[in-house]
Amino acid sequence: MESINSKAEKYREFMEKVERTVYMDTLPPQANESVLKTGLDQFGDIKNISFIPNYMDPRNNMRCALVEMKDHNQAKNVIKTLTNSPFMIAGMPRPVRVLPVELKMFDDRPRKPGRKITFNWLEADDPDFKVTKDMKRAFVSNVVKSEFLCRNVLVI
Incomplete structure (x- = not known):
């Protein structure tokens, strides 16, 4: 170590x-x-x-x-x-x-010493919960659209 x-x-x-x-x-x-x-x-x-x-x-x-x-x-x-x-x-x-x-x-950047990353689960009553849920839905929608375009449009 x-x-x-x-x-x-x-x-x-x-x-x-x-x-x-x-x-x-x-x-x-x-x-x-x-x-x-x-x-x-x-x-x-x-x-x-x-x-x-x-x-x-x-x-x-x-x-x-x-x-x-x-x-x-x-x-x-x-x-x-x-x-x-x-x-x-x-x-x-x-x-x-x-x-x-x-x-x-830089792909090879080291982690800053002493830096700690923390996260918290959002509860359903948290104001950021709805925003996060909408962002996730938009991301999934974009992935599906991108996959559709790759399969159907680029084949032509």
């Missing part, structure tokens, strides 16, 4: 990684790892590039990536510069959106 200190250290390292990582959106299909490295080398050293697949587009045309820079100043510079000017790929300007990352974008 891991100690509290090692969990806190892992979380601190993860938060440092978050600070030095940028999110790049609307990347064209030509944007592979070497293209991104070439385009971003002017801002500093790139530690890692992770592409996020687009499962909604069967051709996977529009892509996103998490780009980890060497330090947070380089990441801020990438965001600042590419927000005001286009990203150049093979000499062509591309309208790529660059934003700071959010914690939920």
